[in-house]
Amino acid sequence: MNTFGEIFRLTTFGESHGAAVGGVIDGMPAGVRIDLDAVQKELDRRRPGQSDIVTARAENDRVQILSGLMDGVTTGTPIGFMVANSQQRSADYDTLRDLFRPSHADYTYTEKYGLRDHRGGGRSSARETISRVVGGAFARQALALSGVAITAYTSQVGNIKLPGSYDDYDLAAAELNAVRCPDAAVAEQMEELIRDVKRDGDTVGGVVSCVISGCPVGLGDPVFGKLHARLAAAMMGINAAHGFDYGMGFDGVGRRGSEMADLFTTDASGRVRTLTNNSGGVQGGISNGEDIYFRVAFKPVATLLREIETIDKEHRPTTVKARGRHDPCVLPRAVPIVEAMAAMTVFDAMLLNRTCRI
């Protein structure tokens, strides 16, 4: 089950220590001129080694498109792509061959499959998300033709929260700092916290928020395939994601229905709008044309640069201390992944939506 989507479908492959990671984008409509530099730029946003608050691994990930384009335009055939795994220090992981790290996938993979690829986390490696970013970049370029834009940002690191709502900020400013928070002062506090945590050999969690603007009315299905259910599945499939809400979400449960109703109005052009947007742009599972906004909670990741107790494959007590280079906080690099998954979800819903009327 390494395929995401129904019409626009991404199938991914690859571990951190095989020859390459990559995937196939199927269902990409013909006729979209692709800016490959923009695809690469998305990859660069998720790349390790961008700043002192993320892992120092100097991966130099160049995407190679293997099929599906002619003269820079999609032909309607599948887009095969890969990113070579240039830097493989499998020996770094030899000590992990025979033990299970706490709160990692080591134990569950072994029990599920009868064996596991211990090198670099195997399929649970963050490198797998490279393929998602490539898929998302194609979806995003198709969406842009319809005026849909997707912007995510870090809204919480540890207990440092960005106050207010997304429309209080210029979200483009998130790209101006390493932690990807649109408020420079809050960003500085977040980065400080991450540095502290890193010094301790520890990790910290946080929240990524995301806004989809320009989304047409009508995307999503009434029952199981509600647009927010599709988004939830997409987000909860990202490593370390532990929570999702949209609109007022968990914060809205304490309120009354009368406070939450989004009253209708029409704008100057006669288009139906709502005066408030507590619904988060989705009503009855279907987009209503307002901004879609949601949050994704990320736990502090489990790879600690300090010694902790664990067990080996024979279930005997031992200890483990991660070596190498790891992220003290996944949030900054999760931002482009959240955007990528959102882009694929919305574009898939847009294609599906072409079939709902005769």
Add this chain to the structure above:
Amino acid sequence: MNTFGEIFRLTTFGESHGAAVGGVIDGMPAGVRIDLDAVQKELDRRRPGQSDIVTARAENDRVQILSGLMDGVTTGTPIGFMVANSQQRSADYDTLRDLFRPSHADYTYTEKYGLRDHRGGGRSSARETISRVVGGAFARQALALSGVAITAYTSQVGNIKLPGSYDDYDLAAAELNAVRCPDAAVAEQMEELIRDVKRDGDTVGGVVSCVISGCPVGLGDPVFGKLHARLAAAMMGINAAHGFDYGMGFDGVGRRGSEMADLFTTDASGRVRTLTNNSGGVQGGISNGEDIYFRVAFKPVATLLREIETIDKEHRPTTVKARGRHDPCVLPRAVPIVEAMAAMTVFDAMLLNRTCRI
């Protein structure tokens, strides 16, 4: 897209004002003896009119099994089922034909499909969940053969929260009160709040928590099909659900990785366990044998028994006031639906898991 699941698949049909609601359960393995009284009992738990804090509609929903059983045992063929829509007062809804209620699906359905069934909310009606409860009841009986049990309960109504963790309570006690909260005193407060809200013609939201115990190690897939991603999609497909988290969820983002690591141990029988369960029973997307626990946030529903402003189909201002019988709080009736969706998700993952090793 009215099908849920990959191997164990429920396809549902029906609006509140057609002849019936129902569905087809496909992929139900052969050889399970079904207790039809237990199926009906699940339906009774979601039925309106159970108490003074839910809608007074006296629906008398009897499920009729149309196929797939012989001498009470599943044959491996699809289970067709239906529940007749006995009580259809379409005239109640005539005033809704030409207007859009705020924060309902009226506007988005109309824009998506070019028309909508205005009677009783059409497909967005809560009656659609009848089919989910039936599907869940079959999955639950199959799961019970493997020792898997699923229990949901109301953990928050408005701002009244049940303190502590799920294992501080005897969850079976939730069925002893109308609001389905395992603590009698908190339940009373919740019910009081719901009665207050109802008196105001208003509504209130809340949180349903759910625990899956006895789940074998190995369910779920590493990437897009993580067990919690499947659960998130399942839960966010329930009407009024606005948030999902599992394990420490949103509350865990402020903590450090070193606090969150679930250290391994082995129990008396030599089975691998974890000392804590911050991971919520899922690691790397795959169940680890500990209890799986998660929360679902429900917004206050939008059907108010007071007059509010809205627009009609021609986008002209008007007002609307719901008539008939409606839930001031969906939480009590959402509990069996959360359980049903969880049961189908876990059983489907269990069947899929049979194919992951040679």
Add this chain to the structure above:
Amino acid sequence: MNTFGEIFRLTTFGESHGAAVGGVIDGMPAGVRIDLDAVQKELDRRRPGQSDIVTARAENDRVQILSGLMDGVTTGTPIGFMVANSQQRSADYDTLRDLFRPSHADYTYTEKYGLRDHRGGGRSSARETISRVVGGAFARQALALSGVAITAYTSQVGNIKLPGSYDDYDLAAAELNAVRCPDAAVAEQMEELIRDVKRDGDTVGGVVSCVISGCPVGLGDPVFGKLHARLAAAMMGINAAHGFDYGMGFDGVGRRGSEMADLFTTDASGRVRTLTNNSGGVQGGISNGEDIYFRVAFKPVATLLREIETIDKEHRPTTVKARGRHDPCVLPRAVPIVEAMAAMTVFDAMLLNRTCRI
């Protein structure tokens, strides 16, 4: 796996001896006015007891639509439907409980599922095709809005073949006789043969041919989802079907490429056409706007009204003789089923085709 299709999807349920057979049509676009009498008329075409050359069972199959229509128009929500199993003489089948009939599904079902519904063949009963005919009738009405028409007919019974090509005949004439062959004289020979075979307590096979006219250019996918591959799967899923070919099919393998090339031309309106149609209306897996034509071979069915040797559940030798009323030749009743499967296949491809360009 009781679902057919990708966007337009039919899920069926029901055995001959449960309460009902039926299904759910999902993905039916909103806005199609449905002629329910025409749906019923399709059912009547597959009904037993229409003539002396088919089974005398007087099934009075009335379809009941349970959801998805408002004022006779599809709403975009699933169409639930059922046909009650009015005539259940389970006792007729008691002798079959403990034995396996040769060339039936009795043995394979039992081995697959560990048990089987012996009453009336269970799920392998011809009654299951009722649901397909209903699904096909909806697809056909949607297709008619685009000018697509589907006509099947009996082109061979035993060794009696209808000579020439489909365009040598007025295919509408097929409905004028019981065997559904468009040539009255050949039809008479076929019927005579069927009566002979019936007198012997035996059965005979044949071929159904089908023509899809008015199909737009562009349906089908280049690789696995070629339009003729979809049609082949659809047809080979009909009981007793043992072969499928399209265009020149098996008869074309002896010819040269130079004889088979369909040269292009343009018609008066400037539309691209081919001078011949050896390709059967599909090139590279995609419809080219010419008539699509194909054949389906049906074996003589295995239910004989004479005693034959077989084994029981303990694998001991015994004999069996079918009782009750059975078809000596399935061809006449297969005609509407072939049309139904073709209609669903083409309509599904048409909806999918909406997503292939930006």
Add this chain to the structure above:
Amino acid sequence: MNTFGEIFRLTTFGESHGAAVGGVIDGMPAGVRIDLDAVQKELDRRRPGQSDIVTARAENDRVQILSGLMDGVTTGTPIGFMVANSQQRSADYDTLRDLFRPSHADYTYTEKYGLRDHRGGGRSSARETISRVVGGAFARQALALSGVAITAYTSQVGNIKLPGSYDDYDLAAAELNAVRCPDAAVAEQMEELIRDVKRDGDTVGGVVSCVISGCPVGLGDPVFGKLHARLAAAMMGINAAHGFDYGMGFDGVGRRGSEMADLFTTDASGRVRTLTNNSGGVQGGISNGEDIYFRVAFKPVATLLREIETIDKEHRPTTVKARGRHDPCVLPRAVPIVEAMAAMTVFDAMLLNRTCRI
């Protein structure tokens, strides 16, 4: 729709003139030791330039496995693979940019997608089948662990037919001659015919037959997913395939049911067998343990090395003559592709079958 299968799923990408062809095998169970030389050997069987009766293109296709193996054993994660397109003479195809070849995919692709990759046939190129052969080789190695073997051979070229049934021959002998026919004398006639046809710049069709032995009882589903319906879809998705039948197929329609019944017996070990195998190893859509055998009809391909009339993109008359190196008969190279598709189909059904009983 470039994915084949439900549990064991192959997704392919690539055109003849991009950087590579390849794919992702998803759902490959963990724990299978893969013989990569055997995979390569399958590729060599489909390679052009093996003899004077197939195209002289000297493709040197080496498969590169990018993921999913550790120490030569499958890990349960997706197998990414690619074969570089080393020999790209796009200029050979420049004359094809602006015209449609008769009976090719040129016109239909252009109409479907609004553009097409004219270089080497784009996605309709025979190179696409490389990915199928790789997928099939993995499935075949997994099947071998259960004793399932799959052998295809050329049984007809033009009007030269191999007489008798598959069990009259030592099928392994098919690999001893270029045309892959198990009878040396008939093979010689077939090869002579192909050389004649080639001299004329023409092409010829034929039939590939295939036998699956050792298949366990129980594979396939009763209704739409009958094992032979799955096989039919698989085979009809191969380029140039125009027909499929199994068991007695088209040749059986003229016979009586009493001749066709496969009477049961038990063998020395008590296993249920049938005295004859007219059913072709499948009854009621489910394998019965006997040999599964089927035929695939291939039309003479449309690429002629002689000038023929056609039209250009503006629909004006012109002529075309294929240049380069082409197969006068696809049959010899289709044999390993038929085997590959059969292997994937049967292995997928075997995995699915694990879920049908509790």
